[in-house]
Amino acid sequence: KIWECCRILVWRPLMLSRRFKKQGISGPKYSLFYGNMREIRKMKIDPTPTIFSLAFFLIFRETFLYWNGTEPTICTSDPELAKQILSSKLGFSVRSKRRPELLIFFGKGLSFSEGADWVRHRRILNPALSTDRLKVMTKSMVDCTLRIFEEWRKQNKYEETEQNVMKMEMKKEFYRLTADIIATTAFGSSYAEGNEIFRAHVELRNCCVTSATKVFIHGKQYLPTPLNLRIWKLDRKVKNMIRRIIDTRLKWKNHGDDDLLGIMLNAATSEDPEKKLSIDEIIEECKNFFISGHGTTSILLAWTTMLLRPIIQMSRVATQDMNVGRVEIPKGTSIIFPLLKMHSDRDVWGDDADKFNPLRFANGVSQAANNPNALLAFSFGPRACIGQHFAMMEAKTVLTMILQRFRLNLSREYKHAPMDYISLHPQYGLPIMVKPLHI
Numbered sequence: 418k419i420w421e422c423c424r425i426l427v428w429r430p431l432m433l434s435r436r437f438k439k440q441g442i443s444g445p446k447y448s449l450f451y452g453n454m455r456e457i458r459k460m461k462i463d464p465t466p467t468i469f470s471l472a473f474f475l476i477f478r479e480t481f482l483y484w485n486g487t488e489p490t491i492c493t494s495d496p497e498l499a500k501q502i503l504s505s506k507l508g509f510s511v512r513s514k515r516r517p518e519l520l521i522f523f524g525k526g527l528s529f530s531e532g533a534d535w536v537r538h539r540r541i542l543n544p545a546l547s548t549d550r551l552k553v554m555t556k557s558m559v560d561c562t563l564r565i566f567e568e569w570r571k572q573n574k575y576e577e578t579e580q581n582v583m584k585m586e587m588k589k590e591f592y593r594l595t596a597d598i599i600a601t602t603a604f605g606s607s608y609a610e611g612n613e614i615f616r617a618h619v620e621l622r623n624c625c626v627t628s629a630t631k632v633f634i635h636g637k638q639y640l641p642t643p644l645n646l647r648i649w650k651l652d653r654k655v656k657n658m659i660r661r662i663i664d665t666r667l668k669w670k671n672h673g674d675d676d677l678l679g680i681m682l683n684a685a686t687s688e689d690p691e692k693k694l695s696i697d698e699i700i701e702e703c704k705n706f707f708i709s710g711h712g713t714t715s716i717l718l719a720w721t722t723m724l725l726r727p728i729i730q731m732s733r734v735a736t737q738d739m740n741v742g743r744v745e746i747p748k749g750t751s752i753i754f755p756l757l758k759m760h761s762d763r764d765v766w767g768d769d770a771d772k773f774n775p776l777r778f779a780n781g782v783s784q785a786a787n788n789p790n791a792l793l794a795f796s797f798g799p800r801a802c803i804g805q806h807f808a809m810m811e812a813k814t815v816l817t818m819i820l821q822r823f824r825l826n827l828s829r830e831y832k833h834a835p836m837d838y839i840s841l842h843p844q845y846g847l848p849i850m851v852k853p854l855h856i
């Protein structure tokens with residue numbers, strides 16, 4: 418055991434650092450046990466909102482090595498390297514492991530399955546978000562957006578404020594709206610059911626994030642600590658609500674087969690094991706889609722009203738030694754793709770990289786930068802976002818409807834402090850002055 422400790426704590430970091438150095442890849446110095454965790458933590462709590470890799474990038478090159486404790490991690494903003502790793506179908510790299518509390522929150526659905534399980538889930542779920550179905554879903558997106566406008570109108574705040582301008586916390590409003598849209602379009606649930614799941618999920622998210630910021634000790638997730646008890650209770654509540662929706666749908670003819678839940682329930686009755694999903698898998702998938710399907714889009718909408726930034730980074734773990742481009746990556750190395758940096762890199766996007774300039778996409782995404790693979794917002798390759806077209810359709814629908822009816826201005830109370838909270842959030846919310854155009 419002493420030898421194993423020495424190997425993990427000293428020998429392996431030394432050998433791997435040398436191996437990478439030979440390939441021209443260096444990085445911050447490894448320190449015993451902590452790796453670079455202390456520097457990273459310092460950068461994360463810096464009051465100016467830095468994502469640690471941005472700071473490291475200023476010092477190191479586009480591909481560098483750092484140590485997440487004793488775990489070697491390659492951080493690369495090279496679009497070619499990213500393309501090769503993400504598009505590989507050989508299973509040489511897999512999604513990085515998530516902490517158990519985050520798995521409870523996200524659900525162990527498509528995003529966290531691997532190998533044959535992932536192939537089976539993805540094959541069953543792909544048709545649920547096809548272009549034809551998206552057209553049908555747009556109608557529900559419009560209805561949900563009209564419903565939230567009606568709520569804003571009923572709040573009747575326009576008249577109370579100067580020049581009919583109403584201050585609104587748009588981060589919350591978008592979160593509520595996108596939750597309603599995914600619950601209605603994917604599960605055909607009612608507004609009340611969607612709202613109930615949404616409220617329980619917000620609470621579950623807060624508990625899971627609190628737990629995930631604490632030091633991870635193996636096995637701690639099974640202990641009945643007050644926080645774990647709360648997480649288990651909320652998880653049971655969310656699952657029971659989904660189970661109720663499923664029970665109702667099972668009584669419908671064809672289980673309402675034109676939405677995501679209907680497609681999954683039909684798969685539950687399939688005789689073919691390749692096309693079958695169990696009810697437990699469906700529940701996890703519902704949680705996964707509910708979270709993936711609204712957290713991201715609500716943040717996209719919030720930042721679009723302010724500036725454009727969605728997901729901030731993606732990661733993979735090498736399951737075996739691999740050669741990508743000129744880099745040799747040993748088994749067990751984590752690979753980080755810092756999207757925030759990659760999407761604002763002047764060398765790739767030009768001198769106006771940090772400017773809001775939609776015209777850069779006038780000739781299509783592949784022509785917008787000096788590398789056709791520069792935009793990775795939805796990733797690419799076999800594990801690219803399944804909800805990409807849904808998200809874009811939803812964002813365009815909601816934004817168009819809002820801009821037809823309201824003029825938006827950033828409130829003076831807004832404090833610019835983006836925070837890494839699973840995705841990049843406006844830490845103090847997004848207060849927007851909303852003025853109706855026709856009242």
Ligand code: HEM
Nearest residue numbers: 527528709710713714717727731794795796802803804808
């Ligand atoms: C602005 C909105 C969105 C962004 C920026 C986004 C981004 C991404 C990215 C980058 C990935 C790949 C992650 C990785 O490989 O590590 C991903 C995967 C995924 N996304 Fe999205 N997404 C968005 C909206 C949605 C929506 C609306 C849904 C569901 C309706 C969804 C469901 C999923 C699922 C299930 C996966 C896992 C796919 C797989 O592993 O096969 N996402 N998303």
